[in-house]
Amino acid sequence: MCMKRMLISGNEAVAYGAIDAGCRFYAGYPITPSSEIMHMMAKLLPEHGGVFIQAEDELAAINMLIGASWAGLKAMTATSGPGFSLMQEGIGYAVMTETPLVVVDVMRAGPATGQATKAAQGDLMQARWGRHGDQYLVVLAPESPQEAYDLIIEAFNISESLRTPVVFLSDEFIGHGREVVFRKDPEEIQLVERRRPSDHEPLFGSDDPRIPPPMPRLGDGYYVLVTGSTHNEYGYRDVHSFETHYRLVKRLKEKIWGNIDKIFKYEVVGDPEGAEKAVVCFGSTCRSAKEAIEGMDDVVLIRLITLWPLNYDLLRKLLSNVSLILVPELSLGQLIYDVQQVVDSDVKVIGVNKVGGGVPIYPSEIKEALKG
């Protein structure tokens, strides 16, 4: 084992992780607090035989990724709130066409332009639901620069193995915070590559919806038909029939939800059986939360690393013994909806909400709130 120790920001960690994951295409548009990812990719990609392009806007960026992905490269972009909003239509197209790619959203305080340099976690629901129609994708969130590095590799692996866009929710604290990060040795990293088709396998359908269809590269001679309109398993557009549409969207949903066991990552601190109280959190906020509950035997902390698909059953089980649940969020409260959904009305669910000014939620605030 030969890890490389570095003092880098979470944004830089994302870039290194992407390179190590085999990402060879980046298109993006500058926006605070994500730009350092772009700067680092601009530097690294040409050296690594990859392609970097600064797009004219975020609409172009996300669509360039789609083209590059179909041409065979692993592709990533990074942005923040306003740019993420502009990318929604393109992300939906990637869902529909099963185009693997990774979109990093380094969250800042919104809505609109809000506070560009201040951390927030208010894009959670948008990451899940920001696009029109029935669409499902994967949302991951790291808690630290080190995890940003490790998890972005995982993001590419999920994206490639499931042929799906993955949204990677970082935030300004992680993005601009510099910490010691260990970069893995290439041999240590397990990479998953998209499956190439054999023979006349359909490219847009499969008997088992949990198994994504294979994906050729453009130019491989498959005469691929890629379309964001409703299509059958061979890619032919069918904008008329119920069966084709329903089969397609059901399969796309099932592809994500049916693989929840593989996708769903979380961390439990403490003993869910014995605990009376729980803290449910995601992202950088969890680090304060973890400090807060140190030494508290009656509290269990559940950190969601995968935010979508969400394993509701598991969450329900983990929370089945507690009577008080704290949900600290750097927003007015979004994850709290999930918690409310899995517990019965007699459980007290309290949000610890704070956003703006680049002020984190402090351990003391969580401690205080845990008093009930």
Place this chain on the structure above:
Amino acid sequence: MCMKRMLISGNEAVAYGAIDAGCRFYAGYPITPSSEIMHMMAKLLPEHGGVFIQAEDELAAINMLIGASWAGLKAMTATSGPGFSLMQEGIGYAVMTETPLVVVDVMRAGPATGQATKAAQGDLMQARWGRHGDQYLVVLAPESPQEAYDLIIEAFNISESLRTPVVFLSDEFIGHGREVVFRKDPEEIQLVERRRPSDHEPLFGSDDPRIPPPMPRLGDGYYVLVTGSTHNEYGYRDVHSFETHYRLVKRLKEKIWGNIDKIFKYEVVGDPEGAEKAVVCFGSTCRSAKEAIEGMDDVVLIRLITLWPLNYDLLRKLLSNVSLILVPELSLGQLIYDVQQVVDSDVKVIGVNKVGGGVPIYPSEIKEALKG
């Protein structure tokens, strides 16, 4: 009383309703199945002293509305899924700057281009959460052309009285379905106009968050500062302080949720006390549901007309006696999350989901599902 009887589509009904609500500005971009709203506005507005413009894209359209609204006109646009996705950033800006306007989304089957001429209800979650950051607005959904006419007037009234964008979720069935619609006499219609400022009232703040600040017209001499960045009550940008940001976003949330009594509209068919089963639905789907439950004493139907903010407490109360809940949706299931949230885990919640091909959910399917 002197109603005008007309045989028109839901799309045309929206246009007539908008005119009757005092809408005098329309900017849009054609998209099936919403275009007839645009065509009708193109015809009606010049005659009514209003302004119509075909924008170069949906980004332009929503932003033109923002300008027109600040210049003093009631403004509307209509679109469908792909265009709605492109408008998200602009809608978020309207939330942040408290700009009244109405966005009609005539839902079709997605994701991406999907099936352009086929009805769906899959943009519900996007209507609520499609934008980045902490933002709240109002979402309404009619069930028929007649209600499209009546409710769009209400949409403008809410928009003006709360200084908020309102999303109006129609669907292809309503939009293209032609029915007999009664158009109201101008005198019959109660219109709400945005409040103009007096003296040096702050234009972006109020002591009681439920009371929106007044809104001048550009050119009125107020030297208005409108910004989508975090701002204090006088419109000055403050992208640094926690207090300014938190106060602003909390107020914007409270403005919507604190007025839930005024905004939240719903219809109950049957007796919630006596019922053992319930159907919860919205939009055109409710019409089949209503037929389905005709004569069933043990079933109560709850139709949500306002989909956001959602009166969870009320819904919980209405559903407190039932043991089976059906949620029919022309999607893979979105409203069902709300229902799951308000009921305990021992209540059976079943989705009746269908989407694509322009096939409605039929009464028989709901009847069948009600058997449990």
Place this chain on the structure above:
Amino acid sequence: MFSIAYLGRGGQGIVFAATITAEALYEKGYYVAQLQNYGASVRGGSVLGYVVADNKPIKNPFVEVFDVMIALHEEGLKRWKCLVEKSKKIIVDEKLVKSEVSGAIKVPLSSIAEEEGVYQALNLVAVRLAFKVLGITGIDEVMDKLLKNRKNYDLNKKAYMIGKEIVIFRDFGTE
């Protein structure tokens, strides 16, 4: 309440048939609801257009069991088989509809229209037939007015009146 559906193929004017049916019934004072289903392509593909009418407001326009369905082309019939099977009465064009539907009444609508030189207005033949089958009377005058406001009045009118003469081998009541 009664309902009538037209089934066919893009280019046959199915939506127009539903539209004018709805308008005529509307003029007669009915509450009506008209819905349609067609593809995105400019031609071809199956088309369904239907009308529900009642003396009171239409509660639910999503009809599963039609009083009458008239199928002018195989494509429309195939696509909506599920509805066709439940329909109370089903009339199909002898030539353009190929599949067998139990209980369907075959009528040589298109052949007659071709003979009479009104093939392009086959949809209006069907409209008149629908009124006949549904037993709706006194509607020709209204229809005449509606057709006058549109292009190709002579052709359309001729086709429409042919529908009145179509003989079918089951009795659907008299006008």
Place this chain on the structure above:
Amino acid sequence: MFSIAYLGRGGQGIVFAATITAEALYEKGYYVAQLQNYGASVRGGSVLGYVVADNKPIKNPFVEVFDVMIALHEEGLKRWKCLVEKSKKIIVDEKLVKSEVSGAIKVPLSSIAEEEGVYQALNLVAVRLAFKVLGITGIDEVMDKLLKNRKNYDLNKKAYMIGKEIVIFRDFGTE
């Protein structure tokens, strides 16, 4: 674990102070986390930059109680009053910080810097002072290397070494 925060105003190089502090400690083998908070504007506004260091991985970088805070300008101090009040030690510039903070040690950092002609590198004076107060030894060599890789070595180095000489009227231990 120990922590040090620099407070100031845009243009004073507060983030750079935190950056180089973090890098020096990193070179010494510590686990470090460095965070900062500044406005969007290119100049002015309050700035906070801080570093946490430990022999084991940093669990939580969101520090509420700093071991030392050094405030080089009123703006930074005012903005982060809540943290300043909890801080174990607080050192403020005698001239540039105006408000009174209980327990704060006033040091004429900026005056000394001006006298010595290193006003623009006041931040580095603060960095050396921070090491001193925290009792971190043997770090000057590392810092020298880091400064050498940057512009204005002579000025920066001079400022940095001045920090070593600053006399404060409470004892924070010896190096």
Place this chain on the structure above:
Amino acid sequence: MSGHEHPSLKYMRKEVLPTAFCPGCFNGIVMNALFQAFEELEILDLKKYVFVSGIGCSSWIPSPYIKADSLHTLHGRAIPVATGVKLANPDLEVIVIGGDGDLASIGGNHLLHAARRNMDLVVIMINNLVYGMTRGQAAPTTPKGMITPTTPYGNPEEPMDVARLLASTNANYVAKWCISQYMFLKNSFKKVLGEIKRGFRFIEVYAPCTTFVIRRENKTPGQKLKELMNTCIGLEKLEKMPREERTKYIPTGVFKENDKPGFIDNYRQYVSISKR
């Protein structure tokens, strides 16, 4: 019938014919010209060609009718998707086909910036003067005064001259032809597929929508074709006419032509610097 086949068919997915275009839609003629160009260049298989289109009638040409890889993308986004393809694999020849609405209205920004970058793409814009797919609304190319569903009193807006605009960018090749100028069009395709093989190459085809333009004028597509044979006129010829005369004609021809390094060439050089 002895089974002779139209020469275009060998480039098409026969199983999905006839196309979904309206009877007499000129889109099919553009296909013929394109395929004839391929044939004359002796390119008989399109495996290494990638077609990218947006949303609109003309965007259906490659998807599904052309037997090649095709990406049928979002409305207005064909050019960025095509850019991504080309950058990721410069060995592929990437051709964008789309409508005036798709490429010049909602997609206008990408068109502009791809031209600025001299991005190595062939872009074929079929200007049918309206939004065909959504039933004939005005486009940015719709002539002033034309009545459409969104301009019921006669379009108040000035149309844009896309080819002329692009001629003032870094694009390598810009031409405009009427659909009636079949041979010029075909030769233009040959030029950008066989000769100038890099940089941004743009060909506008003026081809009014049969259903929503020609029919509204009470003409048949054949009549319109013959009319265009008289009204479409070469740039040079036009410039020799008196000013007042000119407005009656549609100027066509090659607006710009050169063979400067495209983005790919420049990017390769850029990468070589990074490796130094």
Place this chain on the structure above:
Amino acid sequence: MSGHEHPSLKYMRKEVLPTAFCPGCFNGIVMNALFQAFEELEILDLKKYVFVSGIGCSSWIPSPYIKADSLHTLHGRAIPVATGVKLANPDLEVIVIGGDGDLASIGGNHLLHAARRNMDLVVIMINNLVYGMTRGQAAPTTPKGMITPTTPYGNPEEPMDVARLLASTNANYVAKWCISQYMFLKNSFKKVLGEIKRGFRFIEVYAPCTTFVIRRENKTPGQKLKELMNTCIGLEKLEKMPREERTKYIPTGVFKENDKPGFIDNYRQYVSISKR
């Protein structure tokens, strides 16, 4: 000090000064020229002027520094917002101020279509050659070869000449000046505010970013200003030079000027038809 005030200050919100711009940022000079134009036109209060900007350093000029109504909109969307304002109340004079990134990159499509429509707006584009606010990344105006955080090996892309491009649209007025050409700039502002009062009027100001362009060149803003006094040169003068010489200079001047009816005029006529 006896309290003499800079003439610009009467148009500014003094309570928020000094501005948040970097020391030596040329944005402030553009303000001076604009305000002097107003003053010379004897327009002393800007109540009937609405300023609209997007996101970027230059977009902060009106918000909050100009004492007038201002809409500080989303990145790239100033022009559609301004269009909405103008259409809703044509009595207001609407002025857009923004950066090259804002107006020509992400906002490029709106720029193009507003120019096509000859929309009645004044648009001032401050071309600082980079994205200032986000710390100096390349813009579509960045010269080839320039090193920025997103072009670490020297920008491989060709820049765009925005004024030249717009000159080939329906816009009424297109001019470009260097910040060093203060008097020309001021007079250009006077022209579009006092004389040509309709249609699309575009003024590009070439004003390199002090922090991310000039400093990277190790120059002071004053040095750069003096340098520009030599390198910015009138269009006519330039055309008289030998070709090889030209590339050393930045061509400035009035690219286009006329006073044709703008969109508002055309729309008024359109409405009058609807009422017949």
Place this chain on the structure above:
Amino acid sequence: MSKVFTVEVNGLLCKGCGICSEICPRGALVMDGVNSETGYPNPKIVGECVGCKLCMWFCPDQAIVVIKKG
């Protein structure tokens, strides 16, 4: 009728738009009846084909080919 050239029409592809017959410089094609498979009229050769292939290139539906006899 030409001795050398004639046309062949693919009735399944032809949509009866009439372009071929209008564009033919010799007026050699007329639109004829209704194709019962498609409902569209198809062109029929009635005059002399000189083999210019205009109909072929201008047929938007690849439905007509010009062939050499024999």
Place this chain on the structure above:
Amino acid sequence: MSKVFTVEVNGLLCKGCGICSEICPRGALVMDGVNSETGYPNPKIVGECVGCKLCMWFCPDQAIVVIKKG
């Protein structure tokens, strides 16, 4: 020093960019010390001002005005 013109500097607005002193055709302005309020050097008049107002128009911070004496 000029008899007719001089300049007045607003020390709170001046950011010490030096444009005025560099642009002055007479070299009449020099940058001077550090303004203790702002931390920036401010210009000071040392030569003859001819009243051309270049410094005024080119000052990006509206910090310097040219005034007629007396």
